[in-house]
Amino acid sequence: MSLLETFQLSIKNILGSKMRTFLTMLGIIIGVCAVIVIVGLGNGMQGYIEESFADMGTDSLTVSIMGRGSSRSVSEEQMYQIVADHADVLKQISPTVTMSGSVKIGSESHSGTSVTGVSEDYFTMKGYEVAQGRGLQYTDMTGRKKVCVIGQYLNMAYFGGDAVGETLKVGGTTFTIVGVMAAETSDLEEGGTDDCVFVPYSTAARLSFTGTIGSYVITVQDADQVSEAKTLVENELYSIFEDDDAYTVISMAEMVDEMNNMVDMVIYILAGIAAISLVVGGIGIMNIMLVSVTERTKEIGIRKALGAREGAIMRQFVIEAATTSALGGVLGILLGDGLSAVATTVIARVMPDTPITVTPSIVAIVVAFAVSTGIGIIFGYLPAKKAALLNPIDALRYD
Amino acid sequence: MSALIEFRDVCKLYQMGDTTIHAADHVSFRVDQGEFVAIVGQSGSGKSTCMNIIGCLDVPTSGTYLLGGQDVGQMDKNQLAAIRNKMLGFIFQQYNLLPKLTLLENVEVPLMYAGVPKTERHDRAKIALEMVGLGDKLKHKPLQLSGGQQQRVSIARALVGEPAVILADEPTGALDSHTGREVLIMLQQLHEAGNTVVLITHDNSIAVQAQRIIRLEDGRVVYDGDAHAPEAVVTPGLAGKGAAG
Structure with missing residues (x-):
């Protein structure tokens, strides 16, 4: 059978x-x-x-500096130097300063809008595009200019799609809108990725009264080298602080x-x-x-x-x-x-x-x-x- | 003619508690090719044991059983299965058809285990069923048939593999006298066609339909000879030690 x-x-x-x-x-x-x-x-x-x-970028490192007492800290020049010294592995760096003040457009307040101080390289690092006007520039940083680039949501919802040249207030300070970011997501909604304001980090740092900048984003040359890059940055920071509680380096890829x-x-x-x-x-x-x-x-x-x-x-x-x-x-x-x-x-x-x-x-x-x-x-x-x-x-x- | 079935001092012992039962006690006989033999005996005479041994369902405790010259006692279970498949055609009292299969499928079973290809199997089973007069009921299930018809299916199944021996165990036991007679006539026809038929029964009137009778009593052969001799059917115990005792 x-x-x-x-x-x-x-x-x-x-x-x-x-x-x-x-x-x-x-x-x-x-x-x-x-x-x-x-x-x-x-x-x-x-x-x-x-x-x-993936939105946050898996080829990037997030560095947080807690410092060590009040005696030691690291300046942004030092951070930039670290990236420049290891250009074979590290690509770009941008400080990120989160501002807590609420955004006011006209008389309307928006607490859901994120306001971040970043460098002129930040958009390139994140792969963001500028749809209207211009992006942030080096001179905005050095001059601590009160300019900003806003997300497409704010542009469409409050400025009728023509925000460049208008103004908004962050925590009482007036910023001139110089550019509008291209939409990152298909559905523009409150509190989403496109509900955002980017200002020069130097301006943000001064307005927030943060003496030193505590947070950076660093991108790497090759996404496969993320953990290598992480070790590298950690070693550099250790040589400055000699204390590994003074900083943290987080790799998105590792977190994922x-x-x-x-x-x-x-x-x-x-x-x-x-x-x-x-x-x-x-x-x-x-x-x-x-x-x-x-x-x-x-x-x-x-x-x-x-x-x-x-x-x-x-x-x-x-x-x-x-x-x-x-x-x-x-x-x-x-x-x-x-x-x-x-x-x-x-x-x-x-x-x-x-x-x-x-x-x-x-x-x-x-x-x-x-x-x-x-x-x-x-x-x-x-x-x-x-x-x-x-x-x-x-x-x-x-x- | 050479002996097809040969029992040489076959003994079969069963252990029942402390007592040993001699179900077959030095049984010797031969059945030649083309014979029609009835093995007769009351219950407990050892005829079922002999039938199981002839049918290669069991092996002797001692002595030799040769089937077609092969020593069955030395075979393992799979060899026994193969020899049952090739050499023997069983006809049981209770027909023992598989109720879920059609008549055709039932008759095909021995061929299936013999490894016959499907179409050939089909054709041969159909011919066998036609031979027993059931060619028009190939797709029926056994339980749709009368007892006599079911027994004819089992005859077809016994024949289909062209076995050396057809072994019928009380084939009329479950049938009324009329259909029983029909089945016996069919066995006689098989015999006349050249088949070797071994009939196991307790009933003298059925045994006399055979050519030759082997009578068993208490595991011993008490008569072996012509079915029509007067001694063949005398009451058990009065038969005396017969021809091959």
């Missing part, structure tokens, strides 16, 4: 008792479905994290990696728990197969009398168990895909700000199918062995 025929026979037997087969498969269906959805959720979360961090690792770990644990259901499902299959062997003792006896070898009987039951289990796996995969789509919709509805797309991975699907088939083979083995070893005389006499 060929494998194909054995397979056809087991399909026939499975279809012969649909309800029982379905209940037998239920454990596998639930297990596979849970694994698929959980892994899909993990993929979605990682995708979301990567997308959010770390968060992905954390998500991975959580997913592995959850998927592992879900996989227990697969084992339980396997035991269910074994149980039903044992019942089936007992029920079909007579049939086994007849087949043996007619010349079935132990191997043929064994194969028949193992394939039947594996087919049941694999079928459960397929149903689980379909259900898992369906639930993933439902979960994506629900997440989008409940948390519109964090649209996580639950993406079942091909790997998870292939592995789920292979594992469920494997479970069928493993848990089908014992009942099949029992069937194969039946004594034909006793089996024939069985009623």
